[in-house]
Amino acid sequence: MSGTFVGMPAFPKAAHDAVHNATLRANLRHATTTIRRKRADAVAELSDWAALREAGKQIKDHTLRNLDRYLEQLESAVTAAGGTVHWAADADEANRIVTGLVKATGEKEVVKVKSMATQEIGLNEALEAAGIRAYETDLAELIVQLGDDRPSHILVPAIHRNRGEIRDIFRSEMMRWGRPAPDGLTDTPAELAEAARLHLREKFLRAKVGVSGANFMVAETGTLVVVESEGNGRMCLTLPETLISVVGIEKTVPTWRDMEVFLQTLPRSSTAERMNPYTSMWTGTTDGDGPRAFHLVLLDNGRTDTLADAVGRQALRCIRCSACLNVCPVYERAGGHAYGSVYPGPIGAILSPQLRGTGSDIDASLPYASTLCGACYEVCPVAIDIPEVLVHLRERVAQGGPVTRAGTKVVLKPARGHAAERAAMRAARWALTHPGAVRAGQRLAARTRRFHPSRLPGPGKAWTATRELPTVPRESFGAWWKRTDGGTRDGKGGSR
Numbered sequence: 001m002s003g004t005f006v007g008m009p010a011f012p013k014a015a016h017d018a019v020h021n022a023t024l025r026a027n028l029r030h031a032t033t034t035i036r037r038k039r040a041d042a043v044a045e046l047s048d049w050a051a052l053r054e055a056g057k058q059i060k061d062h063t064l065r066n067l068d069r070y071l072e073q074l075e076s077a078v079t080a081a082g083g084t085v086h087w088a089a090d091a092d093e094a095n096r097i098v099t100g101l102v103k104a105t106g107e108k109e110v111v112k113v114k115s116m117a118t119q120e121i122g123l124n125e126a127l128e129a130a131g132i133r134a135y136e137t138d139l140a141e142l143i144v145q146l147g148d149d150r151p152s153h154i155l156v157p158a159i160h161r162n163r164g165e166i167r168d169i170f171r172s173e174m175m176r177w178g179r180p181a182p183d184g185l186t187d188t189p190a191e192l193a194e195a196a197r198l199h200l201r202e203k204f205l206r207a208k209v210g211v212s213g214a215n216f217m218v219a220e221t222g223t224l225v226v227v228e229s230e231g232n233g234r235m236c237l238t239l240p241e242t243l244i245s246v247v248g249i250e251k252t253v254p255t256w257r258d259m260e261v262f263l264q265t266l267p268r269s270s271t272a273e274r275m276n277p278y279t280s281m282w283t284g285t286t287d288g289d290g291p292r293a294f295h296l297v298l299l300d301n302g303r304t305d306t307l308a309d310a311v312g313r314q315a316l317r318c319i320r321c322s323a324c325l326n327v328c329p330v331y332e333r334a335g336g337h338a339y340g341s342v343y344p345g346p347i348g349a350i351l352s353p354q355l356r357g358t359g360s361d362i363d364a365s366l367p368y369a370s371t372l373c374g375a376c377y378e379v380c381p382v383a384i385d386i387p388e389v390l391v392h393l394r395e396r397v398a399q400g401g402p403v404t405r406a407g408t409k410v411v412l413k414p415a416r417g418h419a420a421e422r423a424a425m426r427a428a429r430w431a432l433t434h435p436g437a438v439r440a441g442q443r444l445a446a447r448t449r450r451f452h453p454s455r456l457p458g459p460g461k462a463w464t465a466t467r468e469l470p471t472v473p474r475e476s477f478g479a480w481w482k483r484t485d486g487g488t489r490d491g492k493g494g495s496r
């Protein structure tokens, strides 16, 4: 994939462009509406959904509180099973490790099963710079790679493409990457899937190195787990001689028993399936079966710093089901590219500014990419209170404050462009501690209500471009209460 997120505009600009793309909006609306309905039906089948959700939350919170201990346990178990564990503090270190491992095999190409962690660190670009070609094998990732595009959804990275667009990409691009598309390829799903199957099959049979992510890592046994729908992942995980898995440290769960919860909540929340079609689990290496060498790269890249934030750390509970994307009214209209990160939607809006910091315009804009409607919290199978974290991060962007960066406590300055917001908040704080001034202001506003504009001038113009200012009542609630003794005395005139 050559498309990267570097240099993307901040969310407001990117979203503004995206909402004017009628095809994109139609593709997204169709896809998210369908997935939303199916997920609701799949979840409604389980009478103990609320208990499962709470259990998932508790398991993840417990693991995160004791992550150091569980990671050491995981390392011991993977090593005992014949694997090798590597620790990567950041993207550069992870890329160096993986590139070095591939070079050591003497191979010039790798097959990849969908892994957000490798997208997060830009592994494909790092491999390309080292003369190694990475082939994506997840169907949606393949579409993104062939189209020289960027993923726009956690689960369905090519959700912004319709079938006709996919057919065109296959017809024109497959030949540049290997086996060409069959002659006369149409846009029927079966034909498109068959074209991808034939194209990928030759890569699976040729590749000696596979690169994967993982949905979960079980500390007690050193087992890695990948859940998927297509079976391409299993080919990637079993056929190559060397398997390199790059996984964020927060994907750890303590025991096998914990999988009981997540293997129920993840498929239903993501693809609305009772059970995902393929669940692959591997523990180190086994003679005569699967890869001969297994390397696990444990990726930090901002996760420990996120863990240090008492409010924001709940983002690390995320199991990447994408349910929050599918219910988000902002995501549905703006699309995933507008978030400028491999993690789009509501979870991206709270995860990316924590992993990457709020130093860039795009990261500082992400906490504002939400209406705070709360739908994301309602559907989240591990009960991440996304609106709470959004507000927390908005405060950080507008006010600055203490954060942990690379393990060191630093105090952030406010981001650029929030002076008016800070001034308004200061004024609000002063007013709320001076009730007499508020009452005087209310009286003045009531008397001058006829002259109030319905649109704001200057910087407030954009806010009122699509909404009208509320009209000021003739008298305030407080004044009405006093005049009518809480409504028990009939006061002449209404409050409006």
Ligand code: SF4
Pocket (backbone or CB within 6 Å): 154, 269, 317, 318, 319, 320, 321, 322, 323, 324, 325, 347, 376, 379, 380, 381, 382, 383, 384
């Ligand atoms: S935040 Fe919750 S709903 Fe969103 S992807 Fe993560 S687990 Fe799923």
